[in-house]
Amino acid sequence: MNQLIESAKDIFQNNKAAIIIGYTKDKSGRTKPFIAHNSDEAEKLTFNHHAVNNLAVYLTRLEKPKDGKIGIVAKGCDIRAINALIQENQIRRDDVLIIAMNCNGVVENQNEEFSKENTQIKCKYCQLRTPNNYDFLLGELEDFELPEDSQQELMNKLEAMTPEERWNFWESQFGNCIKCYACRQVCPLCYCEQCIVEKSMPQWIETSSTTRGNFSWNLIRAFHQAGRCIGCHECERVCPMDIPLTLLTRKMGMIAMKEFNYKHGMNINEPTLIGTYSTSDNEDFIK
Amino acid sequence: MNIYKPELVEIKEIIDETPDIKTFRLKFKDEKLQNNFSFKAGQFAEYSVFGEGECTFCIASSPTRPEFLECSFKLAGKVTKAMRKLKIGDTMGLRGPYGNSFPLEEMKGKNVVFIAGGIGLAPVRCIIWNVLDLRSEFKDITIIYGARSVSDLVYKYEIQDWQNMPGVKTVVTVDPGGETSDWKGEIGFVPSIVEKVAPKNENTIAIICGPPIMIKYTFPVMEKLGFSEDSIITTLENRMKCGLGKCGRCNIGSVYVCKDGPVFTYHQLKELPDEF
Amino acid sequence: MKSFIVTRSQINSLAAELLSKNWSIFTQSEDRKRFKQCESESEISVDGNGKPSDVSFKELFFPKSETLFYFNRDNEELTLLDPAEPGTKTVIFGAKPCDAASVPVLSKVFNWDYNDEFFNKRVENTIVISIACSYSDESCFCTSVGLSPFSEIGSDLFLIPTEKDSFILKIVSEKGEKFINEFPFMIQKEFEGTFDLENQKASFPKEKFDFASVKEWLGKNFKDEIWNEVGELCLGCAQCAYVCPTCHCFDIVDENCGVSCGRRVKNWDSCQFGLFTKHASGHNPREDQSRRYRQRVNHKFNYYKQRFDEILCTGCGRCTRGCPVSIDIAQVLEKIQCKQSAAIV
Structure with a gap:
């Protein structure tokens, strides 16, 4: 990844950014998020199939540097999050320096090598392998074998279910939730300063890990992602209980596409779906 | 035994102290409990509104006046909001007493200075009455109390009693701008009034409680007046849940405020990590 | 035996x-x-x-949600019932x-x-x-x-x-x-x-750090750059605490089951959440993630040992395996040990 390191060093040497959020490899060989503050630290940057994290989450979490932009290494799915944050007025395009990576897929299981079997499902339907919004574009596109979309299969199965069967499916899934809120914390679009689950006057969501508390948390989080989820699947990747959270957000994204021809985070100049109203909006699906 | 299950208490009286502070006078529903309940000045309890939750307050009444158990609370969150809606005769829960207490025995035979700001008078009031009810065992007593404005002063009905007591010097102050046209007390922030009153440090113990900003500026004044770090005592108001040294919320370093505190000397506070 | x-x-x-x-x-x-x-x-x-x-x-001994008691208001008379x-x-x-x-x-x-x-x-x-x-x-x-x-x-x-x-x-x-x-x-x-x-x-897995040195350093160094290094990457979820066999912090909340009844529950909580120590007044003694991560490490490898003579960690590695951003607690402790060694020399 010399190209990345060279660009990063150049960025620091010419004061184009104050920090660069990227990936590094630790001494155990794990690829993980890393923040470079100077050109020496830029040497540690890397990018590979194991660069799974959506680093855009840090854009709203980190304190804004006083002396320059935030540089960020971003794959296509991360770019969609950056675009979405710009669309939602959370960050300004001028405050970030985007080092985009042509992406050749990322792994599902971080402990194993990249292969067709070990590729995230999101890569199958990715439309931004070459990002569409950047200051630098690095890396070469290579062909790779797309994974099976096993999620689509499950979605079809769920759709064929009766409401009661679906309820039971989700009850057993949400029953596992331990409320660690990792799904929320890794989500680049969960940037509320105070999450609704933290509000106690009134207590909208019960904090207990019980059927009621778990349903209200997971469903309300899903609803808050309606037409907003950019499909990075980070919530599902980090869920310690393997709850298939993206089934809900992906489905809602599909509805947004079908009903409004809208996909969030694709174009920073497009008004957001949730933030705009048109009298010609399709209402047929509201029952 | 279920250590998390409170006893039931009934609200016997409600006093509106200030626009946002009330005092409840409580009695255990179980008469035996009411007669046997004992605590020491400085200890706290967990008060429940069932369906809303629990809240931590010091016991504001003195152990020498066991007729009622009193707590004063300021509207802050979910539970205090619910408490404000309660009426005389309503039932609450109470667990306690918890924590350590003011060193009453150590204070005997000494001068005592009480310094409080705002609702910080609640725990101090408990020990003030404790001391006043055993008046002969203590030497000179100085009480310095301040609030943002005249309407923010709590226990106004008792301050008068303190002022009238022989051998008790009581100074009441309000922040500049908080005075009324007929205000006869001092005007100024608590630390500067303490400096002005300049209580003697010799054979004296000072008990200080108030908002963090008041405490922060009062400690240096006390040091300047020659008080040793061990003779300055305060009580901490960390966020707590269980009160039993289990839930981990009130930890400062290896200290459990709910067990090792809430009463600490200035010296002890200096040894703790800066996390309160 | x-x-x-x-x-x-x-x-x-x-x-x-x-x-x-x-x-x-x-x-x-x-x-x-x-x-x-x-x-x-x-x-x-x-x-x-x-x-x-x-x-x-852990959940078999300390469930993620446990009823402490039920309350019931019948004809204005309130009763509490043990589970x-x-x-x-x-x-x-x-x-x-x-x-x-x-x-x-x-x-x-x-x-x-x-x-x-x-x-x-x-x-x-x-x-x-x-x-x-x-x-x-x-x-x-x-x-x-x-x-x-x-x-x-x-x-x-x-x-x-x-x-x-x-x-x-x-x-x-x-x-x-x-x-x-x-x-x-x-x-x-x-x-x-x-x-x-x-x-x-x-x-056996080889020893990664010397606990005594780590504890000694933690006891002496409350403020240090290392907490910012980890704190800026830590996203502040509680996965580490909830998968951990020894993390035991909890919250106590009331839940209503209807107009006249409800229960008080003990729920897992974590010092990694900002809300954990936030006062009703808005004041927060541990206001950023670096302080919260410092608390986690100190509680496990310093305070608990001081207080209860036990290390609040069994080295199972779950927190590291599960961390969304792959923070490796053993690597953090190795770094601390290096700092301690450097301090001795």
Whole structure:
């Protein structure tokens, strides 16, 4: 990844950014998020199939540097999050320096090598392998074998279910939730300063890990992602209980596409779906 | 035994102290409990509104006046909001007493200075009455109390009693701008009034409680007046849940405020990590 | 205490008999996510090779949500009702030594001064049958916190695999002895040899840091750059705390079940959440993630040791394996040890 390191060093040497959020490899060989503050630290940057994290989450979490932009290494799915944050007025395009990576897929299981079997499902339907919004574009596109979309299969199965069967499916899934809120914390679009689950006057969501508390948390989080989820699947990747959270957000994204021809985070100049109203909006699906 | 299950208490009286502070006078529903309940000045309890939750307050009444158990609370969150809606005769829960207490025995035979700001008078009031009810065992007593404005002063009905007591010097102050046209007390922030009153440090113990900003500026004044770090005592108001040294919320370093505190000397506070 | 030779089929028979007597049996789930309840003896897993479950077995002693009492308002009269005692007799099969060790560590905080009977009753009713561990990955560090793949601490009975489907069953606690005596077929063949632990040591995960040095440094250095380094990457979820066998912080909340009734619940909570220490006034003593991460490390490797003479960590590595941003706590502690070594020189 010399190209990345060279660009990063150049960025620091010419004061184009104050920090660069990227990936590094630790001494155990794990690829993980890393923040470079100077050109020496830029040497540690890397990018590979194991660069799974959506680093855009840090854009709203980190304190804004006083002396320059935030540089960020971003794959296509991360770019969609950056675009979405710009669309939602959370960050300004001028405050970030985007080092985009042509992406050749990322792994599902971080402990194993990249292969067709070990590729995230999101890569199958990715439309931004070459990002569409950047200051630098690095890396070469290579062909790779797309994974099976096993999620689509499950979605079809769920759709064929009766409401009661679906309820039971989700009850057993949400029953596992331990409320660690990792799904929320890794989500680049969960940037509320105070999450609704933290509000106690009134207590909208019960904090207990019980059927009621778990349903209200997971469903309300899903609803808050309606037409907003950019499909990075980070919530599902980090869920310690393997709850298939993206089934809900992906489905809602599909509805947004079908009903409004809208996909969030694709174009920073497009008004957001949730933030705009048109009298010609399709209402047929509201029952 | 279920250590998390409170006893039931009934609200016997409600006093509106200030626009946002009330005092409840409580009695255990179980008469035996009411007669046997004992605590020491400085200890706290967990008060429940069932369906809303629990809240931590010091016991504001003195152990020498066991007729009622009193707590004063300021509207802050979910539970205090619910408490404000309660009426005389309503039932609450109470667990306690918890924590350590003011060193009453150590204070005997000494001068005592009480310094409080705002609702910080609640725990101090408990020990003030404790001391006043055993008046002969203590030497000179100085009480310095301040609030943002005249309407923010709590226990106004008792301050008068303190002022009238022989051998008790009581100074009441309000922040500049908080005075009324007929205000006869001092005007100024608590630390500067303490400096002005300049209580003697010799054979004296000072008990200080108030908002963090008041405490922060009062400690240096006390040091300047020659008080040793061990003779300055305060009580901490960390966020707590269980009160039993289990839930981990009130930890400062290896200290459990709910067990090792809430009463600490200035010296002890200096040894703790800066996390309160 | 005595040891016996048992076979896998005897262990299965034990499980079958327990099930028939209405005991609850828990074992690691096949996907090694957590400990699951078994309905048949064929489900039990006694596998020393397997990865520790993603979530520890802590929830069997300290559930993620536990009712403390119910309240009921009937005709304006309020009554409080204790929940049913956790009465089910339980056996955990195939716990890891790094799971079992957490029980006595947790017992300290749940029993100093006030006794938490919710925790105690569950411990009392549970038999922990652990198995020597032959798994290790880059996240494991039990040997750095005074444990090992053969630690029997916290177990009632301990299995050491010898040959295929055969185990040495060591009786570790009096509770374990009393339990196993009820099942004579398990104690037919006494193991009279000696098990050579020294021989095994070569395969133990190597020590990653020296606990004493780490503790010493933590005791002396509250403010340090290292907390910012980790704090700026840590996203502040509680996955580390919730998968951890020893993290025990909790919240207490009320829940209404209707207009006139409800319950008070003890829920897992974590010092990694900003809300954990935030006062009603808005003041927060640990206002950023670096302070919260510092608290986590200090609580585990400094404060708890000072207070209860135990390390609040069994080196199971779950927090590292599960961390969304791959923060490796052992690497943080290694760095701290380096700082301490540098300070000595």
